[in-house]
Amino acid sequence: MEKEWHACRRILCIRPDNIGDLLMSTPAIKALKQTFDCHITVLVSSMGAAVAPEIPEIDEVIVCDVPWVQTNGVTHPAQFTELADRLKKEAFDAAVIFTVYSQNPMPSILLAYLAEIPLRLAYCRENPYHLLTHWIPDEEPYTYIRHQVVRDLNLVARVGAVVKESRFSLQVREDLWPIVLHKLQLLGLQPDQPWAILHPEVSEQKRKYAMADWVKAGREIVAQGECQLLITGKCNEVEASAMRHEIGGHTFSAAGVFNLQELIVLIRHCSLLISVNTGTIHIASAVQTPVLVLYALTNPQHTPWNVTSEVLYFDVPESMQSKNEVVRYVYQSFARQELPLATPGRIAERALYMLERSCAISGSFQQPHTLP
Template sequence: MTHAPVVPIAIDSHARMPAAALPRPWGDDIKRILCVRLDNLGDVLMTTPALHALRTSAPDRHITLLASRAGARAARFIDDIDTVIEYDAPWVKSNRPPDATTDLAMRKRLNEEGFDAAVIFTVYSQNPMPAAMLCHLAGIRRRLAHCRENPYALLTDWVAEPEPHTGTRHEVERQLTLVRHVGALSSNQRMHFTVPPRYVASLNVKLAERGVSLDAPFIAMHPGATAASRRYPADRFAQAAAKLSDLTGWPMLITGGADEADVCAQAGGSHWMSVNLAGALELGELAALIGHAKVLVSNNSGPVHIASALGTPVVDLYALTNPQHTPWQTQHVVLHHDVPCRWCYRSVCPEGHHACLTGVTVEQVVDAAMQLLRSDAAPAAAGAILTTS
């Protein structure tokens, strides 16, 4: 077992990049900012340090988040967001059937909101141009985004896209760099997620009904993920759950949505200390549970980023589909098996073998969790990335 970096080697450090606008700090006249983040809940959470920088770098700023249905769920738990507008854009993967009427209505609504500026947050493989056009047509006068090609007048504040030619940054770093271009700075670079007390109270009731106390130690396990390529085998989750319960004497709380009931049942196995919570928890209750867990064992999915925001140690079973979404500023161990087809960006394994995850043994998962349990007093930013050969 060896240590390995999570970022790919630079493809061409001398690649020619187009010229972009010089930084132009936004002044105190930029009060109402539309932040466009149209992908998933975890992506929204990894953008929260940048949202905080935008909110606090000038007085009396108002932040509106334009987000997908999945991303919008996080907004109520992020203090720096004043308003959320839900929008499943046609240029982002969703189940929404194409309907120009919806898009024209959104343009009208954004125009009526009277925004002073828009920040379009994307991963490097996403094109910001459709969102930039929407904001341009909505009359938003300042528009900021990373962009690979010359956007001409669609972006007033253009940051040339350096990734992946010069390597790949963590998603938090990428978005902090973007807003720094317009003078938004913050010394607080932690991810943000606030759990209101009512969710802790309602979680306590649900756990008590299952014979579990929130005040007693437990381990959380999340075996699901939206993409099949990012799922560690459920039967291995079950083996790891049983071994960890036997070693610690603690219950294993298995989390997931109602649509993940089968995989959660498989991951819980037949061990008497496994508690299946599939479909039982609201998002705030899930966050409260993660925040109280001694460690979270999870595929790389939204709960990993909730754990990062709440400071919970994480064993992250990290499929090598993309490199930039590891845990941020919390104790963690990232587990994967190196493969030639790494960074495929596919929802379904194109090779059919899932070797980047199936190469990780149950023993490695258990050892990683026990390592974190033994080192829970170590600095919160520490972490390891373990690659099997």
């Protein structure tokens, strides 16, 4: 069964989600690339496409906001047929469908089938019969829950694709550091002094952490640690400016200041990232920057991977909780556990501890740190 995969020269990876989802699939994509020495094309959403050029193992990108995944775009039914025709013309040898356990893989599986891709690999709860050539019955989350990275690596391992190390693949454009440094200096931040990033922005409102609690935590960090705080986010400049004003001290707003490539460099150079469960925590994992996560009770398999980190949890308002029965099952199990809560006091306490540890390891705030 593995022998036919070793003959593959063009593999399509279907991962039409957000930036963080694509980053978590990079170890598995790397395994495919290294094992089969093949051309890798990834089907991504318009959101995920932003980070795709920074992933070395990806040779080509096809961008489409498919209707079975929550994205910013709206897809017309005709686009599905057009996409299948385009994929058919690409003459792929195999397709690998990456999914979260709460997603229905069938639309992506059907897409690969209609594109007449000979080998098709995916997890699926139902028997897909001829829609998949390589079917792995999906036991998550009812039997166990794995980290998304492990889930994806186990998927490709079924066809013989393995990788020696499972760190995320992400290019850091260090040549952009002088530009990033200049922008920081214009804001008034001193990069040679302790500084951390606060990233309150979310892609889904149910993951939003209360502004008032961000402010309380920020004030305590600034007061006790004499630390500079940099508030990042790509669009909500009014909220970031208000937060900066409320926290006071050496706090700076960089909302809308950095593009994605610059943000990657920025996170690489900071001492600590404090963020909600969003793409930034996976960027921090990729560049090995310590991260403190305020984690909404949503997807427990999406915590930071292979990096110094701590996770504090907060609940999702009942009105915003998912109607997906799989997600609800996990939430009910998750909510009953004794979890460290993301209170402002605990956020400040853990942030100050992690900053102290990061400073001790790096010895400098001017150069990127190196963790053991």
